[in-house]
Amino acid sequence: MEDYKLLIDLHKGANRQGPGGDAETEKAINLAMLDRTAPLKIADIGSGTGASTILLARLLNARITAVDFLQEFLEVLEGRAKNIGLSEKITTLVCSMDNLPFGDEEYDVIWSEGAIYNIGFEKGVMDWNRYLKIGGLLVVSEITWITASRPSELQNYWAGEYPEIDVASSKINILEKNGFSPIGYFVLPEHCWLDNYYRPMQNNFKNFLNRNGNSEGARTIVEAENREIELYEKYKNHYSYGVYIARKLG
Ligand SMILES: C[S@@+](CC[C@H](N)C(=O)[O-])C[C@H]1O[C@@H](n2cnc3c(N)ncnc32)[C@H](O)[C@@H]1O
Numbered sequence: 001m002e003d004y005k006l007l008i009d010l011h012k013g014a015n016r017q018g019p020g021g022d023a024e025t026e027k028a029i030n031l032a033m034l035d036r037t038a039p040l041k042i043a044d045i046g047s048g049t050g051a052s053t054i055l056l057a058r059l060l061n062a063r064i065t066a067v068d069f070l071q072e073f074l075e076v077l078e079g080r081a082k083n084i085g086l087s088e089k090i091t092t093l094v095c096s097m098d099n100l101p102f103g104d105e106e107y108d109v110i111w112s113e114g115a116i117y118n119i120g121f122e123k124g125v126m127d128w129n130r131y132l133k134i135g136g137l138l139v140v141s142e143i144t145w146i147t148a149s150r151p152s153e154l155q156n157y158w159a160g161e162y163p164e165i166d167v168a169s170s171k172i173n174i175l176e177k178n179g180f181s182p183i184g185y186f187v188l189p190e191h192c193w194l195d196n197y198y199r200p201m202q203n204n205f206k207n208f209l210n211r212n213g214n215s216e217g218a219r220t221i222v223e224a225e226n227r228e229i230e231l232y233e234k235y236k237n238h239y240s241y242g243v244y245i246a247r248k249l250g
Contacts, residue, residue, distance in 0.1 A: 018114025031184035046115020050077030
């Protein structure tokens with residue numbers, strides 16, 4: 001729990017907790033061909049402090065359930081939604097993504113940016129399928145190799161962090177095998193990682209360490225983040241987040 005406290009402290013003041021961007025969220029809305037006027041019921045799973053939730057609420061005529069297992073993130077999301085007058089469109093739910101209380105075919109859209117890896121892409125795709133209406137849309141970003149081979153230093157790092165990392169064709173195959181028809185895919189550009197996520201986090205490291213008395217736990221987190229950033233800067237031509245858009249088949 002101590003680790004979670006530190007991670008919450010590091011991330012909760014940030015606009016987002018993973019790579020992404022408003023323009024890219026809107027691009028996914030467009031690729032999904034979502035009707036901006038139709039009333040939609042959306043679950044945003046692993047919403048964090050709500051970067052995507054807020055944009056979905058702004059752009060769509062939707063009721064959105066923002067799910068995260070960290071209440072502190074959802075409290076920030078609620079504050080943000082209130083400040084811009086979007087509270088009525090957003091409900092928060094503190095819950096683990098592998099134990100969702102949703103009914104079968106309850107949602108028009110399941111959205112999840114930078115979060116499905118917590119239970120694994122294949123498990124998430126299989127489990128979440130039943131919450132979607134037939135014809136409903138799954139929009140999910142997932143760490144993805146964007147080259148066919150890569151240096152062993154990078155391969156070994158991600159084998160430890162997330163062994164399910166793979167090329168887009170494999171991810172698309174998983175969608176096809178689990179009742180979805182893929183209708184779109186794109187790769188998050190570099191600014192989604194550096195400008196929108198890593199740089200703001202790095203700018204916060206000094207204050208984070210001071211706030212936490214330069215504790216060993218805090219230093220370990222900063223070291224791990226710096227290692228991840230260093231690898232991204234060195235090998236960014238080999239991986240990114242892929243954004244996958246798929247329609248549930250009947
Ligand atoms: C990398 S962050 C992405 C957050 C947000 N979607 C964004 O793009 O800014 C992953 C999020 O998933 C949440 N999370 C991790 N494991 C979870 C679980 N088992 N159930 C629900 N949420 C979880 C974390 O608290 C965090 O907010």
